[in-house]
Amino acid sequence: MIDPTAIPIPRAEHFPSSGPVPWLDRDDAETQIDAKLATGEITRQEAEWCRYWREHGYVILKGAFPDQQLEQAWHDYEAAIDSGTVVPVEDRGQEAEAGLPGRVLNPHFKVPAIDALLCDEHILKVISMLLGVSALPFQTIMGHKGSQQLAHSDSIHMTTYPLGYLAATWLAFEDIHDDSGPLVYYPGSHKLDYAFSGKIGISVEDGQASYVAYHNQYEPYVQNLIETNGLEPTYFDAKKGDVLIWHANLLHGGSPRRDRQWSRKALVCHYFAEGCVCYHDYTASMSHLTNETSGLVAKEDFDAKAYLAANPDVAQAKVDAYKHYITHGFDEGRPMRP
Numbered sequence: 001m002i003d004p005t006a007i008p009i010p011r012a013e014h015f016p017s018s019g020p021v022p023w024l025d026r027d028d029a030e031t032q033i034d035a036k037l038a039t040g041e042i043t044r045q046e047a048e049w050c051r052y053w054r055e056h057g058y059v060i061l062k063g064a065f066p067d068q069q070l071e072q073a074w075h076d077y078e079a080a081i082d083s084g085t086v087v088p089v090e091d092r093g094q095e096a097e098a099g100l101p102g103r104v105l106n107p108h109f110k111v112p113a114i115d116a117l118l119c120d121e122h123i124l125k126v127i128s129m130l131l132g133v134s135a136l137p138f139q140t141i142m143g144h145k146g147s148q149q150l151a152h153s154d155s156i157h158m159t160t161y162p163l164g165y166l167a168a169t170w171l172a173f174e175d176i177h178d179d180s181g182p183l184v185y186y187p188g189s190h191k192l193d194y195a196f197s198g199k200i201g202i203s204v205e206d207g208q209a210s211y212v213a214y215h216n217q218y219e220p221y222v223q224n225l226i227e228t229n230g231l232e233p234t235y236f237d238a239k240k241g242d243v244l245i246w247h248a249n250l251l252h253g254g255s256p257r258r259d260r261q262w263s264r265k266a267l268v269c270h271y272f273a274e275g276c277v278c279y280h281d282y283t284a285s286m287s288h289l290t291n292e293t294s295g296l297v298a299k300e301d302f303d304a305k306a307y308l309a310a311n312p313d314v315a316q317a318k319v320d321a322y323k324h325y326i327t328h329g330f331d332e333g334r335p336m337r338p
């Protein structure tokens with residue numbers, strides 16, 4: 001492991017190029033999957049997901065959440081918008097169309113039912129298996145309609161050292177209509193080299209100033225990658241409750257909304273693996289999950305008993321104390337001990 005405080009600027013080119021590479025990205029992954037299956041460490045279904053992930057860079061879990069849980073979470077989310085507890089981003093004057101507001105970043109901080117979706121044990125288990133390390137919830141984005149984001153890899157935004165220890169989920173709150181701008185992704189694109197700001201010629205100053213260089217340099221670079229590698233788009237034909245989990249380097253985005261009347265209710269969750277350095281390559285900044293630079297207490301120094309004693313509501317909720325601390329408690333300035 002490296003000392004993140006010794007990295008002058010958190011951009012990919014300043015980190016040493018070393019592993020360990022996530023186990024499913026290694027050359028011997030097939031052998032390792034077979035071995036884990038043989039010893040019963042993973043089930044047949046899990047082995048299938050591992051193989052699919054390795055080959056295509058994503059897996060789909062059909063009907064991962066029951067309708068009732070989704071309806072409750074959506075209800076609470078809309079109630080939070082109505083009460084002003086969460087505020088959708090301004091949408092260049094389009095928010096009035098069909099009554100569909102813009103997206104909300106990190107609604108799980110304010111809406112417990114969304115937090116429960118982010119911290120769902122089954123999803124965490126599957127992602128932890130795919131990454132080979134325990135997954136930690138990091139960030140959520142929720143929205144009523146298609147994002148129309150051009151194709152990108154999450155790694156330009158949210159990056160890990162060593163590389164590849166990030167995954168994201170896309171959860172449908174309704175059956176997704178073809179014309180609503182479904183999530184689009186490019187199977188196999190996770191095997192391409194990671195395209196970072198430095199490689200594309202985006203300066204630290206430009207990345208920190210605005211997203212102009214992202215749109216003018218990064219997005220065309222990715223379009224060119226798609227064309228030169230002959231990558232074909234696939235559209236997530238999701239039914240309510242389906243979840244797609246994607247690899248840190250899978251190219252994906254929001255396809256064009258062909259009919260703006262259609263909503264596209266969805267939640268995106270991002271996860272990092274425990275123990276890696278987490279940073280944002282484009283904005284050259286450290287993430288909150290990087291203990292040494294953010295002021296967060298490292299897991300080995302964290303006193304769960306004291307934290308729970310100081311925060312009885314957390315104790316009562318019977319959630320993992322450290323996970324609560326890094327995803328909520330730190331930002332909320334919670335006491336570490338009574």
Ligand SMILES: O=C(O)CCC(=O)C(=O)O
Nearest residue numbers: 147148149252253254268
């Ligand atoms: O939901 C979408 O349309 C795209 C989401 C996405 O690209 C992301 O959150 O990284």
